Amino acid sequence: MNTNRLTGTAATAIALALALGACGSGSDDKGSSSPATNDARGPITFATGKDLTGTIQKLVAKWNTAHPSEKVRIIELPEDGDQTRQQLVQNAQIKSNAYDVIRLDAVWTAEFAARRWVLPLDESKLDPSTFLPTALETGKYRGKLYAAPWLTGTGILYYRTDLLKAAGVKSPPKTWAELSDACAKVKKTSQGKGVDCYAGQHDKYEGLAVNYSEAVQSAGGRVFDDSGKPQVATPQAKAGLQFLVDGFKQGTIPSKSVTFKEEEGRRAFQDGKLVFHRNWAYVYAMASAKDGSSKVNGKFDVVPLPGKDGPGSGTLGGNNLSVSAFSKHQATARDFIAYIVSLDIQREYGKEQSFPLSRAALYDDPEMIKLYPYLPVLKKGLEAAGSRPVAVKYSEVSAAIQDHVTAAISGKKTVDQASADLQTALSGLTD
Structure with a gap:
């Protein structure tokens, strides 16, 4: 595999992983008037992340050649997820038509749809049955599809x-x-001396909320039920939190990993300092590097996350595409989204970068598996993955989880107290 290409890809994926923490807040604007829809055609803009591999530019150029009167211009948003969301929100609040197609983090769907900043999509143009079902759900709000799945992933x-x-x-x-x-067995070997057991993302940021959610799901619980009510004080949810608390207390999770985000953990694993590591798919390419930057090249593999009594459940990440409610050329925007998330175009995109895509067929494609051997494992993980809460006030939800989980793993609160306090906090955000 092309290491230089994957280096750029990895940077893109890191930016996407960081974007998972930049989530919406505010109330559901149920009383606001619906934006005007139109079937107008013409030039549009595509607000997306940095195109480090140049692949998106190639795919847009292909569209532009076929649609000379409906050309697409790429607008690159900030790499920092918080800044990206802020920029999109500011444009929506002033009803700016600067963006036609916008790339949303999977957990921004509820906020943007509730505030009527994006429009429902015509599912007949997208063939929803061919998407990974879990990825498709991240684009829905109240039963309607507002964002077409594009990039996806799970731990x-x-x-x-x-x-x-x-x-x-x-x-x-x-x-x-x-x-x-x-x-314990590895530590008894000469090769295992000085190697820590396991680390995920345990710093106080969105990654901790993700890792907590995965632990709860992997113990058979859920952070929120189907009606949107928090369920973090159940025995299953407490067992998930207990796994994290016991991990730090017993040393299974090294104390220093309380400061780990994606990259700190990736570097520790790549430097040979961890036996097990929870992270996203982008790590595979970097850990496989043959240029001397990885000490574990040829010495690792991947499996779905473990759980309390059997295979666990990861948390969905990803980015989806929506039509801005303020676009002047919505028909072109809808067609461009259908083009960019189509199977053939996703396959073309996937050959140039390693971030997982949303069409199910790509995970069984021999050519893609040859490029990315982890795809079958990732598919299993995605099929068992759970989405983060569909909440308009997601940033407050995530902050509450971070506060109380940090209190538990640092020993400031018992698991029972942290769980009870978190249940109260989340109830106040979803009532």
């Missing part, structure tokens, strides 16, 4: 094949207990 478990083999561990863990047992 997967990276593990050191060489260390497990040296310790006599025959298969990667499917449960938390198996993970802990495997680490």
Whole structure:
């Protein structure tokens, strides 16, 4: 695989992962008037992230050649997710028509749809049945599709094949207990000395909310039920939080990882300092680098996240595409979205970058699997993944989770107290 190409790809994926933390707030503008829709055609803009590989530019150029009177101009948004959301919100608040097609983080759908800043999409143009079902759900709000799935992803478990083999561990863990047992065996080997067991993203930011949600789901619980009510004080949710608390207390999760975001953990794993690591798909390419930057090239593999009693459940990430409610050429915007998320164009895009895409067929495509061997594992993870809360006030939800989970893993609160306090906090945000 082209290392230089993947370096740019990884940077894109990192920016996307960081964007997971930049989520909406505010109330549901139920009383606001619906924006005017139109079937007008003409030139449009595409507000998206930095195109570090140049692939999006190529795909847009292909569209422009075929549609000379409906050309697309790319507008690159900031790499920082908070700044991206702020820029999109500011444009929507003044009803600016500067953007026609906008790229939204998967958890921004509810906010932008509730405030009527984006319009429902014509599903007949998109063939929804061919998307990964979990990815499709991230684009919906109150049963309607407002954002077409484009980039997706979920957490997967990276593990050191060489260390497990040296310790006599025959298969990667499917449960938390198996993970802990495997680490104990590795530490008894000469190769395992000085190697920590497991780390995810445990700093106080959106990554902690994601890791907490995954732990709850992997214990059989849910942060919110189907009606949007918090369920974080259930025995299953407490078991998920207990996994994180016990991990730090017992040393399964090293204390220093309380400051880990995606990149800190990635570097630790890539430098050979972790047996197991939870992260996104972009790490695979970087850890496979043959230029000397990775000490684990050829010495690792991936599996779905483990859980309390069996395989666990990751949290969905990703970016989707929506039509701005203030676009002057909405028909062209809708058609461009259908083009860019189509199977053939996604396949073309996927060959040039490693961030997972939303069409299910790509995960069974031999050519794509040859490029990205982790795809079958990722598909299993995506099928079992859960979405983050569909909440207009998502930023407040995430902040509450971060506050109370941090209090628990730092020992300032018991699991029972942190869970009860979090239940109260979340109830106040969703009532």
